[in-house]
Every structure is written in C-alpha cells, then in structure tokens.
Amino acid sequence: MKVAMICTEKLPVPPVRGGAIQTYIAGIVDQLGKHHDITVIGTTDPMLPADERVRNVRYIRVNGQGVFEIYAEEIRQLLQTQTFDIIHVFNRPRLIPLIRELCPQARLVLSMHNDMFDASKISREEAVKAIQEVERIVTVSDYVGSVIAALFPEAASKLRTIYSGVDLQTFHPWEQSQNARQVRQALRSQHQLNGKQVILFVGRLTPKKGADILVRAMNDLSKRHSNIALVLVGGSWYSVDKVSDYVAYVRSLADRSPVPVVTTGFVPAEQIHHWFWAGDIFVCPSQWEEPLARVHYEAMAAGLPFVTTKRGGNAEVIIGGNGLLVEQPEDPLAFSEKLHQLLSNRDLQRKMGAAGRQLALERFAWDRVANEVRAVWDGLH
Template sequence: MNVLIICTEKLPVPNIRGGAIQTYIGGVAQKISAHHRLTILGRSDPELLPDEVVNGIRYVRVPSDGIFDKYAEGVVQFLNQRTEHYDLIHIFNRPRLVLPVRNTSPQSRIVLSMHNDMFNPAKIHPDEAQAVITTLERIVTISNFIGNEILRYYPQAQPKLRTIYSGVDLDRFAPWMESQTALHERQVLRAQHQLESKKVILFVGRLSRNKGPHVLVRAMSQLKHSDAVLVVVGGAWYSDNRVSDYIAYIRSLAERASLPVVTTGYVEAHDVHRWFCAADVFVCTSIWDEPLARVHYEAMAAGLPFLTTARGGNPEVIINDNGLLITNPDSPLEYAEKLNQLLSNMDHARQMGLRGRRLTEQRFHWDRVAQEILSVWG
C-alpha cells in the first residue's frame, strides 16, 4: 500500500525536539516501510528540509508555528496538490483533521491514533466528532484509559477501538547492571554531578503543575536516607529552557529542601537516556489524568523500579511488581513512604527494575508496536 502518516502541528518528525508522538512514529516508521510505501507529513523545522527521502521514507513538512489551523491548511494544500493516491492515511491525535482529509481524499482509508483526550467536547464539537467516528475505519489508542474516555462521550466508537501500547528503544535505554555502555554513561554522569555515592531519584518530563514534580521536591524533606538525591530533568516545553514562574517555584522549593535537588533544565531527546542510566529509582508524579506517559517505558527499559500515580492510563503499566502506585498524587508523605521503602532495600528495588526490563523485552518494543499497527492496516 501507499500510506501517508500525518503527525501533529506541535513538533517535527524525526523527534529532534522530543515529543511522545514523534518518538512513536520514529520508532515504527522504518519497520513499517519494509512492508508499505511510506510518506510522513509533519511540521516544518529550521533544521529539516521541507521535502526529503531518508532511508526510503519520504518526509514532507509544512509550516505550522504550532498553530492547528495553519497546519491543517498546509495539510489540505499538500493533499490537493499531490500527484499520487494514498491507499491509507493514518492521522495522529488530531480528530479535527479527519474531515478535511476525507474531503481531499474520498477514496482513502483513514485510521486515527489517539494519544490524548482530544474527543472531549471542549476540544471538538459533538456533531463533528460523531461524523469523524463514522468516517474512520479504526481508532488506535495509546492506553485503555484513552479508549474509555472516547466511549464515555461516544459509545458508538466501541467496534472501531483498539489499544496499542507504545514502545521503547531497548538498545538506547538499557540497565547499567547488564550493559557496559549504560554503566559507562552512569559513571560519567554521576561523576560530573558528584553523585557517585548517592541514591538517585529521577523525574523526567515537562515542568508544569499538572505534571506534579513540586510534590516530589516537597517529599524530599521527609526521606530517611541522607544519601538520597533528586534529579529533575526537563524544561517548560520541548527545546525550551526559559524559566517559567512554575520552574522558579520548583527551584525555590529545591533550595529549601533538606536533601539535594538537582535541576538540569531541558535535556536534548538524544541525551535523556543518560539520566535513566544514572538513576536508581524513577518517579512519575502526574496529578492530571495522564494518557500514559512514555517515560514509564523508558524507566522500565533502563531497569529502574518506579513510582507512578493512579491517574489516567499510568496504572496500566504496573505489572508483575515492577513499580508502586501513588494513590494520592498531592501527598508528599505518600511519595516519601514509598521511596523510603524502595531505598531501604536496594537489592529488592533493582529486582523490581529488572522485572520491568523483562516486560519491555516481551511487550514494549518497537517491533511489537509496528506489527500491531500493520495488523490494523490489514
């Protein structure tokens, strides 16, 4: 088949600026292109050509400035000007693109992947949403939670839904106990930050209140382990190191914490795996209903035990004692209690982490994701 994948307007593909959706597309693209002719349509970027072929995959990029309407206009213009027919068009996370794409491509099959709650009536008019669901052949969701949110508004979508969990690069994210490369990364980074003898607790993500890292910083004052250090990796947005009011607040809390808190600022997507190598425990602190943060897969692949919150799809990756669930994400005390539990028995914690690694090898690798996408396409 001749297939077109349409990414979102926020970040480019490949994921030179980061982004979960961009990482997902990048993870499966080469594997899918072995079976089908593939074009990927995404937003423009100063570091990327507007139209190029890389390893047999065509990348077309249109202006967006991060604005949906501008991007949608570029998508429609591209489809109107094309000289070839796409048998299947796979749109990512933008149900509002479906009808404009259908109008330009009446004979194409259309599949939609959902990574967020974009069918919420606050984000798409119910009449349009119902027309979109009717138009689509299948709706792939990143978690059961996202599928259930769609059903909450539109039960008629049930026969078209399928959950396909994301994946991770098993070579890049590897346990330091089992990989000489990961061990070297760990030793270098820990030496650079004077963390050689520390128990490193890691947070990775955008620094915003709904992501919850402020609760974790507050929890540090209640830890019983004087050798514990919290490392907070991330910025206000992808490729953005500006100090927002919230980041200033985090840094103020960090300065007053009784144990060290390191804030790294934004770390490039190709370097972030090094911090997973350097850590001992990973924590996802989401206060909002997270669809299912991909950092869980990265932590598991790196052999890290993790804490995550009972929000959205996050609990779906707690399997076979590979992590612990935080039932109240607003409670520093609950984080402290569970971190004390892990840090008090590091051998047990590492066994939890290695169970997570085995899970990624069995279930959460890109080969499996690509095969499931191919099965949806038929």
C-alpha cells in the first residue's frame, strides 16, 4: 500500500532538531518501509533536501515555518498531485477535514501525542469532523486516550494506545561499552562531577517541565547528601539556546544552590545519550499533565533508575520496580524524599536501573512500535 505519514509543521524528520513526534516517526519508518510504500511529509529545514529517498522511504519537505496555516496550504497543494491508500496524520486533527476533502478514498489514521483536541486548539466542529473521518486514533498513552474519550465519547471505539520506543543500540547502560565509559569519564571530568552521584534532568527548560522545582529540591537534599550534583540538559526550545526569563530564573536558583548544578544549554539530539551515560539517577519533574515524556524510555534504556511525577501518562511507565513516583510534583521536598531513597541505597539504584533496561528491551524497542502501527494499517481492510 502507498502510505503517507504527515508530521507536524514544527520540526523536520529525521529529528535533526529534536522532537518527540519526529523521533517516533524516524524510529519506525524504515521498518514500515519494508512492507509498504512510505512517504514522510514534513517541514523543510536548511540541513535537509526538499525531496529525497533514504533506503525505502521517500521524504517530501514543504514550507511550514512553524505556522499551521502555511503548512496546511502546502499540504493541500501536495495532495492534489499525489494519491495514497492510507494517510497517517500526527498530532494535527485540524488537517483531517482538509485531507478528506482532497482524498475521499484514502483511509485516515490519526496519532495523538498530546492535547490537540483541547478547545483552545481546535473548534468543536472541526474536532467532531476529524473523529468522524478517521478510522483509528493512536495515542502514546492511555492518559491521552482517556482525555479524548472524555471530551468526545464517540471517539472511544477508535482509540488504540501504542507506547513509544527508544533506540536500544544508542541508549544503553554506560557499563556496556568502552566508548560509553570514556564519554562518561570525559563529561564528568569536564564538569567537575567526579566522585559525585549525578542527578540528571533532560528536557526543555520551561515552567511546565519543572526544572526549577528540582533545583529547589537540592536545598533539602544537600543536608543529607554531600557528594551529589545536578545536571540540567536542554534549552528553552528545540535547537534554541536563547536565555529566556525562565532559563535565567533557573540559572539564578542554580547559582545559589548548595549543590553543584550544571546547565548545559541545548544539546544536539545525536549527543543526548552521552548525558544519560554521565548520570546516575534520572528525574522527570513534570508539572503539567504530560502525555508521557519519551525521556523515560531513554532513561530506562540507559539503565538509569528514575523519579517521575503523577501527572498525565508518566506513571504508566512505572512497571516492576523501575522507578519512583512523586505524588506532589509542586513540592520540592517530595522530590528530595524520593531522591534520598535512591541516593542512600546504591543496590536499589542498580536493581531499578536493571529493571528499566530489561523493560526497554522487552517492550520499548522501535520494532515493536512499528509492528503495532503496521497492524493498525493492515486492520483497516
């Protein structure tokens, strides 16, 4: 079958500038390309050609400039010249009515990675039309599906959770390769982290991601542990190193922290795994109803125990003793308490990290994600 996978207008595929949706598509597309004629449609980028074939997959990149209306018009023009059996749209339900008008015979699938059915992002009329026209709505967590079903009960029978995945060759425990050992040692030496237990945050530095709460947790934690450091990996936006007001606030907190705090700024996607090798405990201090942050999969694959928040879908990846859950994410002391449990018990850290790695191997490989997406497509007949 001829299948189009339409990404969002924000960032290109492959994820040369990061992005969870872009990483998801890149993780599964080669496997899917062995079975179907795949075209990935996404936004342009100076680093990438407008039209290319990589292995079995064609990439067409149109002007998006991060603006939905511009991107939608480009998609409209493209679909007037192309025909597809299946069109799989990622996180843009507003595109569905437009696509249906242009492609009356195509089978439509929608993947939802966050709250794009919220009333502030789509009119009720557009949302109802989108749900009517698609045959399946794939979500990255049960939480995302439950929110959609609560808003639009008619969507319930079309919902299917397919958890994301991770590159198990790139993200692996640092003990498993000489290269990883060297990278770990180099980063820890460069940032004066030798001899310390390193607490790691990876994500955008925005209020809803909660880095400030984590920095404030160090005030209490430092009273119980002297050999710790905190590393904050990320910038204010994908591939941007601008110092926003919030970044400046976090850095001012870091400057006053009794614990050494390293702020790396933006790190390119192809280097992120280096920091997972350098860390000892991972923390996702999300303050918002997070769909399910993909950094959890990366932490598990890297063999790190993790602490996450009872927000959105994040708790769905705590399985079989691989992590700890903070039930009051707005309270720095709640993080301090969970981190204290781990920092006080190296054996618990090792057990949790090993459980996470095993879980990643068993459940979160990209091949599993690709097979489940393919099953959705094949089930449309």
